[in-house]
Amino acid sequence: MPATTETSARVQSSNPRFLWNEIVRWTFELCILRKEGREGKVAVILEERLPALIRAWSSRSGLPAAKCQERLCSLFGRVQESVEVGFMQQRMIVGEICARFAQLPSAPGLPAGSGAFGLRREIPIDDVSAMLDALGEAEFETMGEAILPVRRATMLPRELFAEEPAALSA
Amino acid sequence: MKTALNKSANKTAFANGDGRTAETGTMYVGLDWGTNTSCLMAAPQGSAETSVALKQQIPTVVGYAADNMLERVLPGDAKVLFGQEALAHKLYLTIVRPLSGGVIRDLAGARLFAQHLRDQLKAGDREVRAVIGMPASSDLAARENARKAVQGVFDKVIFVPEPFLAALGYRDEARLNDGKYQDPVANSLYIDIGAGSTDVCLVQGHYPTVDDQLSEPFAGDAIDQIILDGVLAAYPDCGLTASRVRDIKEQHSFVLAKDGATPAIATVMIGGKQRKLDVTDQVGAGCEALLQKVFELTRDLIARADADSASELLQNIIVTGGGSLIKGFGVALQAKLLEEGFENPRVRVLGENYKDYVARGALKAARQAKDRHWQNLIG
Numbered sequence: 353m354p355a356t357t358e359t360s361a362r363v364q365s366s367n368p369r370f371l372w373n374e375i376v377r378w379t380f381e382l383c384i385l386r387k388e389g390r391e392g393k394v395a396v397i398l399e400e401r402l403p404a405l406i407r408a409w410s411s412r413s414g415l416p417a418a419k420c421q422e423r424l425c426s427l428f429g430r431v432q433e434s435v436e437v438g439f440m441q442q443r444m445i446v447g448e449i450c451a452r453f454a455q456l457p458s459a460p461g462l463p464a465g466s467g468a469f470g471l472r473r474e475i476p477i478d479d480v481s482a483m484l485d486a487l488g489e490a491e492f493e494t495m496g497e498a499i500l501p502v503r504r505a506t507m508l509p510r511e512l513f514a515e516e517p518a519a520l521s522a
Numbered sequence: 523m524k525t526a527l528n529k530s531a532n533k534t535a536f537a538n539g540d541g542r543t544a545e546t547g548t549m550y551v552g553l554d555w556g557t558n559t560s561c562l563m564a565a566p567q568g569s570a571e572t573s574v575a576l577k578q579q580i581p582t583v584v585g586y587a588a589d590n591m592l593e594r595v596l597p598g599d600a601k602v603l604f605g606q607e608a609l610a611h612k613l614y615l616t617i618v619r620p621l622s623g624g625v626i627r628d629l630a631g632a633r634l635f636a637q638h639l640r641d642q643l644k645a646g647d648r649e650v651r652a653v654i655g656m657p658a659s660s661d662l663a664a665r666e667n668a669r670k671a672v673q674g675v676f677d678k679v680i681f682v683p684e685p686f687l688a689a690l691g692y693r694d695e696a697r698l699n700d701g702k703y704q705d706p707v708a709n710s711l712y713i714d715i716g717a718g719s720t721d722v723c724l725v726q727g728h729y730p731t732v733d734d735q736l737s738e739p740f741a742g743d744a745i746d747q748i749i750l751d752g753v754l755a756a757y758p759d760c761g762l763t764a765s766r767v768r769d770i771k772e773q774h775s776f777v778l779a780k781d782g783a784t785p786a787i788a789t790v791m792i793g794g795k796q797r798k799l800d801v802t803d804q805v806g807a808g809c810e811a812l813l814q815k816v817f818e819l820t821r822d823l824i825a826r827a828d829a830d831s832a833s834e835l836l837q838n839i840i841v842t843g844g845g846s847l848i849k850g851f852g853v854a855l856q857a858k859l860l861e862e863g864f865e866n867p868r869v870r871v872l873g874e875n876y877k878d879y880v881a882r883g884a885l886k887a888a889r890q891a892k893d894r895h896w897q898n899l900i901g
Contacts, residue, residue: 386894387894436898439897440897440898440899443666443669443897444666446662446666447662447663447666450662450663450666451663451666469656469657469658469659469660469661469665469681469683470658470683470730470731470732470735471729471730471731471732472731472732473731474728474729474731475728475729476727476728477689477690477693477707477725477727477728477729480690480886480887480890480891481890481891481892481895483682483686483729483887484680484682484887484891484892484895485895486729487680487681487682487683488895491662491665494662495662498662
C-alpha cells in the first residue's frame, strides 16, 4: 500500500464518524445474513468485525459508556426493524410477481411449482435451529431463482401490470 | 397488530397442562393444516417440553349460512360454522374446503378457518407463534398464500415441510437411551400420502435434502377421481358427488386381493330412493393405482440410498398421511417390495394418529426456534 493511502486509511479508521458508519454497515450486513439463515457468516461478523469497531468507536466518540451503549442498542433495534420490513416487502413482491406470471399464458418460462420446499445441505435431526436456518437460506435462494425468468426476459410483457392505475401508457 | 376479530376474541385465560392458568407470555402452536382434517397443538412458552395444553383435530371445512336462514336452526344463529359443527349442519350451509392438494385454494375461507383455530386457543391478546406444516412439494406461491391466510391471526409463523415435522414428532427423545427403542430417524424412509401429493423421503440422521426426497402429485384426491370416474361409468345415473366419494373411500378403501376384501357397498340416493351400489372394483382400482405409484417412488428412492445403509433402511419404511389409512396398504407395499427382490422389507403404518405427529413435531420446532427464525406478519 502506498504511504499516502496507508496514512489516509489510518486517519479514516480513527475518525468516529467513519467508525460509526462502518458499525451501521456491518450491522445491516449481520441482520440480513441472519434473516437469510447464514449463521456461519453471522458468527464471523460477530466475532471478528463488530467488536473491534465498537471498541474503537466507543473510545474515540467522546461519549460516556452508558450513552455509547444506548446509541448502539437503538441502532441495532432500528436496523433489525428495517431489515425485517425489507424482507416482508421482498416476500410480498416476489409472491406478487410469481402469481402474476403464473396467470399469463405467454409467461417466459416460470416453471410450475417453482420454489419447492427443501434443504440443500444435510442438517442433523437434533439440530432444529440449524434446520430452520437452512430452510430460511433455501427460501431466500429459491426466491432469487423463482424470479430469474423475469430477469431473463428481455422486457416485461406490457399486459402484466396493464390493469394497475399506475401502468405506463403505450 | 391484531384484527378486529382478534380483539373480540375470548379473553379467557389459557389453561396450562397442569391446570394452572397463564394470561401473559407467548403461546406456541403446532399446526398440521390438512386438506381434510387439521390438527392443532398448543402450549405456553416455558411449559415443560412434553406438555401439550391443547390438542384438537378439526375437519378443514367452512360452512356459510344463507342470508335468509331461519332463526334458531344453526347454533347461535351463526353465519359461519367450522369443522364438525359445519358438517353436522351441512344441509343448511354452503360447505367450502379452503385447501386442496395440501395448499390453500380459497383464501377467504382459509382466513376464517385460521381465525377459528386461533379462537380455540382462547389466547386473548397474547402473542401467538405458529409452526405450520406444508407439503414438501409446495411452492413459493403456496407459502405466500398461507402467509396471507394467517396474517392478523398469528403474530409470527414458520413454515416447515411436513415430512420433517412427522419425523420430529414421531421420535420419542425420552426413549433414546432405551436399548430396545429403534430411533425412527436414524435410518428410515418416510412415505407421506396426503390429499394432493405423495412425498417419499430418506431420513438418515439428518433432515432430508432435496436430493433425499421424491414427490408426485398423485395422492388421495387422485384416488377420489379414479373412483368417481369408475362409479359414474358403471352407474351413470347415480349422481355421486366428490364429497360422497371421499366418504366412501374413507370407509371402504383397501389394497388387498379382491377376494379377500370386504365388498364396498355404497348407499346413494337416486330420485329420492335409497340404492346400494357395489363399488368394490372402483375403490380397489383407485387404491391399487396409488399403491403402484408409492411402490415406484419407494423403489427409486431406495436405489438412491447408500448401499451399506439399504438393509437397515428396508426395515424402517414408515407410511404416514391419510393414504396410510387404506386397509392393507402396509402389507401390500411390503409384498410388492419383496416381489421386486428387496430383502426382508418391513413397512410400518402410523395409522389414525398420523396427524398428531406432524402437529407434535411442529410444536417441538416452535419451542426450539430462535427469534431470528420467526417471520413477522403484517397484521
